Structure formats: C-alpha cells, structure tokens
Amino acid sequence: RSRRAEEGVMKPAMTKNGVPVRVLINVADPVDLDRIDIKSCDGVGLMRTEFLFSKVTGLPDEEAQYRAYRKVLEWAADKPVTIRTIDAGGDKPVPGFTVEEGNPFLGLRGIRLALARPDVFSAQARALLRAAVHGNLKVMFPMVAVHEEYARATALFAEEAKKLAAAGEPYAMPPLGIMVEVPSVAIAPELFSDVAFFSIGSNDLTQYVMAAARDNTAVATLNSATHPAVLRLIADVTEFGRQHHIPVSLCGDAGGDAAAIPLLLKAGLRDVSVVPAQLALAKAAIAGVTV
Numbered sequence: 001r002s003r004r005a006e007e008g009v010m011k012p013a014m015t016k017n018g019v020p021v022r023v024l025i026n027v028a029d030p031v032d033l034d035r036i037d038i039k040s041c042d043g044v045g046l047m048r049t050e051f052l053f054s055k056v057t058g059l060p061d062e063e064a065q066y067r068a069y070r071k072v073l074e075w076a077a078d079k080p081v082t083i084r085t086i087d088a089g090g091d092k093p094v095p096g097f098t099v100e101e102g103n104p105f106l107g108l109r110g111i112r113l114a115l116a117r118p119d120v121f122s123a124q125a126r127a128l129l130r131a132a133v134h135g136n137l138k139v140m141f142p143m144v145a146v147h148e149e150y151a152r153a154t155a156l157f158a159e160e161a162k163k164l165a166a167a168g169e170p171y172a173m174p175p176l177g178i179m180v181e182v183p184s185v186a187i188a189p190e191l192f193s194d195v196a197f198f199s200i201g202s203n204d205l206t207q208y209v210m211a212a213a214r215d216n217t218a219v220a221t222l223n224s225a226t227h228p229a230v231l232r233l234i235a236d237v238t239e240f241g242r243q244h245h246i247p248v249s250l251c252g253d254a255g256g257d258a259a260a261i262p263l264l265l266k267a268g269l270r271d272v273s274v275v276p277a278q279l280a281l282a283k284a285a286i287a288g289v290t291v
C-alpha cells in the first residue's frame with residue numbers, strides 16, 4: 001500500500017470530480033475492530049455472523065450474540081452497522097449446523113437453512129432486536145431467492161419483537177434488507193419492492209451468473225465480477241433502487257478491488273463495503289475515477 005493511500009484513509013471517499021462515495025467495512029470477528037479507527041470508514045456494511053457460530057462448540061446462545069452485536073454497534077457510535085443473519089453452508093460450513101450435501105452451493109444454505117432451524121434463527125433475531133437499541137443497526141438476510149423467504153424472515157422478527165415487548169425487554173426493530181446474490185433477485189428486483197435495502201453480494205452473484213465456483217482456482221478466470229453480464233445485473237439493481245428509493249450497496253470483494261471500482265461506480269453504485277485491509281486502496285481507487 002502506498003503512503004498516499006495510507007494518508008487518504010482518514011478522509012471521506014470522493015471521486016476525482018467530487019462525487020462522494022460511502023465506504024464501509026466488512027467485519028467477521030468483533031475483536032478485529034480494536035485495531036480500526038471508526039473515523040476511517042462510514043460504518044460497517046457487513047458483519048458476517050457465521051464466525052460466532054464456528055468459534056464455539058455448539059451454537060452461541062442469545063446472550064453471547066447480544067454481547068457481540070452490541071460491541072460492534074457501540075464501536076460504530078452513530079454510524080450504520082449492517083449485521084447479516086447466519087449465512088452457513090456452501091463455502092461456509094458450520095459443524096453441527098450445516099448438513100452434508102452433494103451440491104452445497106445450490107443446497108440448504110443461508111436463509112434457507114435459517115428458516116429450516118427456527119430455534120437457532122429466533123435466538124439470533126432476539127439478540128439482534130435487543131442489540132438494536134445500542135446503535136444504528138440494520139439487519140440483512142443472505143441468499144434470498146424468492147420473496148416468501150423475506151416474508152417469513154420478517155415475520156419471525158416481528159414475532160420475537162412481540163415476545164420481547166410482552167416480557168418488558170428493551171428492543172428496537174431495525175430496517176430489514178436482503179443480499180442480492182442469487183440471480184433471481186438481481187434479474188427481478190421488482191419482486192422485492194418492500195425491502196428496506198439491497199446489498200449486492202458480488203462473490204456469490206458472480207459464481208451463480210458465471211457458473212464458476214468461488215472456491216475453485218481451475219475456473220478462477222471465469223469467476224469475474226467485472227464480466228459484462230454481472231455488471232449489467234449490478235447496474236439494473238442499482239437503477240431499480242434509485243427509482244424506488246431503496247438504498248443499494250455492495251459488500252462483495254469486488255468493492256475493494258481497484259480494477260473493479262471504476263466499473264462499479266459506472267454501474268451507478270455509490271456505497272461499497274470492503275475488508276479493512278482494502279480500505280485505503282479502495283478510497284485511492286475511487287479518487288482516480290471520474291463519473
């Protein structure tokens with residue numbers, strides 16, 4: 001990383017012609033945040049919660065999750081924090097939770113598995129609802145393919161909120177959005193006009209559009225987030241969001257890729273979330289683009 005990029009990391013990102021771009025960070029383990037200054041980013045665009053589930057033996061209880069989510073929200077102060085509900089399966093197996101399958105990328109993963117395990121999903125929902133009073137929380141569901149999954153997930157959150165209210169426990173209902181990483185959503189976003197926001201998962205979206213697994217080096221050149229077919233879907237979703245006042249961001253690895261950034265901005269994106277190690281590089285790349 002260059003010195004200039006390091007110096008630029010504390011400033012808000014802006015294109016060469018002065019268009020502001022929000023750059024947030026992706027977080028897995030809340031302890032990662034101890035080394036990051038909140039002033040260097042616009043918030044947390046993706047907290048992957050699978051890590052909490054892989055770290056412990058057995059699944060983490062509501063209380064352990066509540067503490068982890070609250071820690072991230074308090075670290076971010078008033079900046080937005082988007083926490084993703086458990087996205088296990090595929091490239092993210094969780095022992096004792098995910099199932100053995102012949103074709104795990106097309107199987108019981110993400111929201112499908114969460115909905116199949118309401119015991120686990122409800123505990124996470126309660127932890128998130130309780131943590132929401134401590135900051136600017138948004139919650140998103142991974143691997144949504146059909147609207148019914150969003151409807152069932154939001155109903156589960158409403159149900160747990162009702163129970164918390166009845167028990168007199170403090171909670172808040174965060175905006176509930178979805179990942180755009182299954183092509184059905186990217187092709188027909190109009191089926192999801194009631195979501196609070198879209199977050200494009202370019203890692204999975206690319207592998208499904210290009211039929212090239214994200215974890216197979218033999219097909220790595222095919223697995224390109226900047227292929228025109230992938231970029232067209234990203235542009236379409238971004239335009240749909242603009243027309244219907246639904247915020248659209250991107251939290252896949254392409255957002256921190258200097259070669260992809262000009263193309264993502266050209267596709268209309270103004271909001272990306274990147275791994276902390278790519279923060280300086282992403283801001284420097286944005287500063288070189290005229291939109």
Ligand code: PEP
Binds near residue numbers: 200201204205253
């Ligand atoms: C994605 O698919 O682009 C994404 C951000 O989620 P994950 O990499 O955790 O599947």
Ligand code: MG
Binds near residue numbers: 142
């Ligand atoms: Mg994904």
